[in-house]
Amino acid sequence: MILVTGAAGFIGSNLVADLNEAGRDDIIACDWLSDDGRWENLSKRSFHDLLLPEQLEGVLASAKGKRIDAVLHMGAISATTATDGNLVLKRNYQYTKMLWEWCAANGATFVYASSAATYGDRTDHFDDRLDYEGLRQLRPLNLYGWSKHMFDLFAVKSTDPAPPHWYGLKFFNVFGPNEYHKESMRSVVCKLAPDILLGKPAKLFKSHRPDFSDGGQTRDFIFVYDVCKAVLHFARGEAESGIYNVGTGQARSFADLVSAAYRAAGHEPNIEYIDMPMELRSRYQYFTEASTDKLRSAGYNLPFLKLEEAVEIYVKQHLAAEDRYR
Template sequence: MFLVTGGAGFIGSNLVTALSARGAEVTISDRLRDGPKWRNIRDAVIAGIVPPEDLPRWLEGAPKLEAVFHLGAVSATTVTDGDLVAGSNLNLTLRLWEWCARHRVPLIYASSAATYGGGAEGFDDDADPRALARLRPLNLYGWSKHATDQRIVQMLALGQPAPPQWAGLKFFNVYGPNEAHKGRMASVVLHKWRQIAAGEPATLFASDRPEFPDGGQLRDFVHVDDCVAAMLWLAAHPRVSGLFNIGTGRARSFADLARAIYAARQQPPDIRYVPMPEDLRGKYQYFTEARMDRLREAGFDHPPTSLEEGVTRYVRQLDAAEVPA
């Protein structure tokens, strides 16, 4: 049995479907609410859904778990409720850490590339406390993930109990199926596809930094299938622990992304630039690129999906969907 928190969400539901396809038993901890989120898990066989508030009680009577994948979080980079974010992203992760340590269950949890802030200190997934101390996240969400990573590394340094395997995954800019429920926090691929499919031009943020042209902001865009491949590989290699970047290792521009969507739909590009929203000024990453050396050196050999390949596959799925995304 596997437990996947956030299992009906974007990355979580893709993992749940992959585990189910392998014949694994999977319990989800999540809320479906009254929207179409249930569609994310309709292709999976699940053992049940546990509301997040009931998770501590469920865990005390849980069957033997092969691993806990903790992907549930308050993930909006614009959220300002510090108590909500700390409770969901920091405190819950640490409680799961303690439970997994006590019950000898591997824990694979979602960190974030948002921990790197503006990237002044690079994007090296180094778990050394001194390296972590130099990072400066730009928003509350990034801080909550960074604080979690720091506390875990501190507990390890102090020799406190730890799960038999642990991995904190710094996901970069993930895109792919099952993200429509995320609203504003869905990937740029989905937002731009919606504009283009509606016959509108694709709008991108104009640059407010002279070293970057409009549309030239660079991100490491990673298809969700690559994220799932990394998590499944880690679960199959219980001796591998640490903080790991999950990306392609190659930064691409937002303009490249928009052009890839147009190419997938066989349309000429029509890109317009709009001012950066005020709530993102000073909190917007202009460059991210995952260093993948540590996970590759550990043996992970899944080839990254190129931007053009991943966007084309996703756009064709969106175009063919029975229910609009």
């Protein structure tokens, strides 16, 4: 049996979809459904049980918990604008540590979501081969990134019994179906889709650095389908334990991303540039690009969708479709 936390969320619900499509419904799905409509992310899915996070520890302690052989921990506060340190510590660090300890005690494979936000403001060397001392030099720009960084440090340094196979996956800029409930944390394509689909002007931030043009800020954009394939690769527990980047290894600009969305919708790009809010400027990453050598050395050999291919799938099969949910 597989436990998926954050199962009604963006990446978690796509993982459940992939497992279903592989013929598996022996899934314990765990998440809060809240009041933001995320239940629809699971409306087409099959699973053994659906739990609230506060119920999980009891299940793990029961006979049912002993049947779990892999934990895919995607649940977290993922807002880069989060400011409640106590809540972020509880959910992103302490809860992850509880699952780590359970996997260690019960011999289960543990895969958890880390983030490229742990790297902070860098223009190169997004290197997942750093040892503990190298990791300690990273300086995340926000509370969310710091919380993920703290657990990465714990995992690498831990002298307590560890899960037999564990993987911290540093996701880069993930986009795709089932992110609709994320409000301000939705991808740019998702947020701008109402205007893009109609050919209206879409607004992007101006650059406030001389080495980047307006719209030239770059990210390693990766489609959620590719992210889930990587997660399930590690869930098999065949690679060496450790921290791995999950990105395409190819940075592209926001202008490229939005232009691809316009073309997928049958329109010419129509982009306007606006000033970035002052409160974001000191915490804004202008460049991310995953080093993928370690991922490839772990046996993950599938190709990544090109940006234009991924955007076309997202726009035509989801954002412009009557039923946008996967």
